[in-house]
Amino acid sequence: METKIGIGVMVFKDGKVLMARRKGSHGQGEYAFPGGHLEYMEGFEECARREVREECGIEIEDIEFLLIANVVKYAPKHYVHITLTAKWKNGEPVNREPEKSEAWAWYSLDELPEPAFEMCSLSVRSYTRDNTTDPSLGEKDKYQVTDDRRSIPPVYVERTICYGEKRVDDKGRVSYSLGDVTVGVTSDERRVYHVRYEHD
Known part of the structure; x- marks a missing residue:
């Protein structure tokens, strides 16, 4: 199988992030941010806006890079995963792809649902700066x-x-x-x- 590039988007609104339970693919039953595959010649921000619009029906702004990770947990699938953060701009979340996920909802960072999609766990740890696995790093x-x-x-x-x-x-x-x-x-x-x- 080939390595794929996945984009995940931590969408923030009033201190909460948007998540839904996955279904029909790897990580089924786990909660994840909106996101999907980076298309040929597509920019990161362009992909983020498209995926959030396609999956949730909302618009986002202030998109920033957060994380890149090599994810092999769901072998034989292999992903280079990129997480971006963004602010909610307008619209109400609607599940436009019910075959891929359940209903979207807003969650506080200190009360995130479990189990979490691996990419989301890595992203939250990076965002909150709780990753202390390498004390040698300043x-x-x-x-x-x-x-x-x-x-x-x-x-x-x-x-x-x-x-x-x-x-x-x-x-x-x-x-x-x-x-x-x-x-x-x-x-x-x-x-x-x-x-x-x-x-x-």
Whole structure:
């Protein structure tokens, strides 16, 4: 099977996020944010707006990058997952794809429904900064989002992790390097915290 790129969107309204229980696919019965597959030549924000509109019938704004993760929990399916955050703009959530999920509802971050879709669990941990699996990382490194991270296609990041040279520095920080790209990951190798592109 081929690796696919998935986009998930944490849509916020009055301090709550939009979620629904999945059905008919991997992660069935788990609660997830709206999202779907990145289409050919589609931008991240464009994909986020389209998927939220198609699934929920609402419009969003202030879209920002949050997370990229290598997800193999649902093997044999393999995803490079990208989470974006966004603010609700207008419209009321309507389940436009009932074959894919149950009704949409707003949930507080401290009262999220269980079980959660793996990508959502990773995203919430990143958003709330509760991921303490790698104490060697300082706050600046741990949550750094750089211009490189925004601009490098996720397939390059995934390729670097899969085929790059693994390095561990004197502080125990793990990174992979392939060509001009270096990707820093947490010690459990489940979350990317830094991407650097070395060019002339």
